[in-house]
Amino acid sequence: MILVILISCKENIVENRSDYFSNLQFSLDTVLIDSGDEIIFLQYQLFSSDLSKDGKHLFNFNENDVAIEKINLDELRLEEKCPFEREGPNGIGSNVAVIKTYNEDQITLTGMNQTSLFSLDGEKLNTVYFENFSLGGHPMEGGEQFGPRVILDTNAERLYGLSYRYKDNNYVLGILYLKDYEISKIELKSFEKIPDYSFKYTYTGKATAHMTQGPKVGIERFGNKVILSNEIISTLMWYDTEVDSLFMKTYNSQLTANQKEKEYIKKHETSESFQIEYRRYKEEINFLPPFWDEKNKVFYRFSLEENEKKTKVYLTAYDGELNQIGESLVPQLIKKPAKHFAKDGQIWIYENINDEMGFVRLKMKIID
Numbered sequence: 001m002i003l004v005i006l007i008s009c010k011e012n013i014v015e016n017r018s019d020y021f022s023n024l025q026f027s028l029d030t031v032l033i034d035s036g037d038e039i040i041f042l043q044y045q046l047f048s049s050d051l052s053k054d055g056k057h058l059f060n061f062n063e064n065d066v067a068i069e070k071i072n073l074d075e076l077r078l079e080e081k082c083p084f085e086r087e088g089p090n091g092i093g094s095n096v097a098v099i100k101t102y103n104e105d106q107i108t109l110t111g112m113n114q115t116s117l118f119s120l121d122g123e124k125l126n127t128v129y130f131e132n133f134s135l136g137g138h139p140m141e142g143g144e145q146f147g148p149r150v151i152l153d154t155n156a157e158r159l160y161g162l163s164y165r166y167k168d169n170n171y172v173l174g175i176l177y178l179k180d181y182e183i184s185k186i187e188l189k190s191f192e193k194i195p196d197y198s199f200k201y202t203y204t205g206k207a208t209a210h211m212t213q214g215p216k217v218g219i220e221r222f223g224n225k226v227i228l229s230n231e232i233i234s235t236l237m238w239y240d241t242e243v244d245s246l247f248m249k250t251y252n253s254q255l256t257a258n259q260k261e262k263e264y265i266k267k268h269e270t271s272e273s274f275q276i277e278y279r280r281y282k283e284e285i286n287f288l289p290p291f292w293d294e295k296n297k298v299f300y301r302f303s304l305e306e307n308e309k310k311t312k313v314y315l316t317a318y319d320g321e322l323n324q325i326g327e328s329l330v331p332q333l334i335k336k337p338a339k340h341f342a343k344d345g346q347i348w349i350y351e352n353i354n355d356e357m358g359f360v361r362l363k364m365k366i367i368d
Helices: 271-283
Strands: 007-011 026-030 049-051 057-062 067-070 076-083 100-102 104-110 114-119 124-128 144-152 158-165 170-177 182-185 199-204 208-213 217-222 225-230 234-241 245-250 290-294 298-307 311-318 324-329 340-343 346-353 356-366
Touching: 026 245, 026 346, 057 100, 076 298, 104 144, 114 144, 144 346, 199 271, 208 271, 217 356, 271 298
Parallel strands: 007 245, 049 100
Antiparallel strands: 026 356, 049 057, 057 067, 067 076, 100 104, 104 114, 114 124, 144 158, 158 170, 170 182, 199 208, 217 225, 225 234, 234 245, 290 298, 298 311, 311 324, 340 346, 346 356
16 A cells, blocks of 8 residues: 655755864875685675664675675774575575664665565564565566665664656655555655656667666665765755654755756767766766764765866765755865765775775864
């Protein structure tokens, strides 16, 4: 059953403060994780990894060994590997895409069609199959695809995720009510222009093949906020789980454009034209998802302008209510930040160093 819920989106245009970085100086250092006699799984740039709730560990899913690698970030070493099963009553199944920390002892593993709650001992505690909810038809028939980045609430009664609608190349916020097998879908104003930046290359030979590339989107939960972002605009939306309301804030940057503004050719018949147009797309401003710094009680968000000669990386800071409080160019960063998170007041950015797990740490020192 689909619940049609009318939720008023409360929009604010933020009067930006820009003094947060005024007395801070950036610096970098690099650390390497000691893997002992093991080989840490690095194939997908830590795409399927998540920080523990206390910030002391990084949980990394090893697809080859079907295990969770528990990285001790304080001691900079692989602490242990937690084995899981592929098949059977505690099986994780195939095509696991995303790991999320649920609490200090449990994680969720999400694939194309389901998400499961596990203990770190490998015991499966619950599974939610997306097909049990009315998502608007099968993806292969122009319907919808839920996930794979989903958020199970603290009571395991709701599941939040972005549902992709193939018919219009866009997303809605989906909320699955797990006890009643109901779903509500909420339109997202800040996502309205995503179809304008969805590229498609069609190859016609012995068989017809399609390659598509659309804007990257983000959904993360911090406290009672489920924050929704996409890379084409600085505007942020969030769903407040305590009051069941949707909020939106727009920002006016003094350093970059607030959103992508160029027009692009979306349909291509050659790989070359597809790649050329997508490179143009990346030259405009791109916004990465925000993340929380527990020590300083602020959100950070990277944005960047990429081209073949030089990449400019910017960092924006927001207070706990997502009011912008500062922005700065980070000249020390010269490429798109890979997997990153805040720990102990520093920003850790994943770096593959000779096939070993490393991190570049962005430090911010107060200037007297």
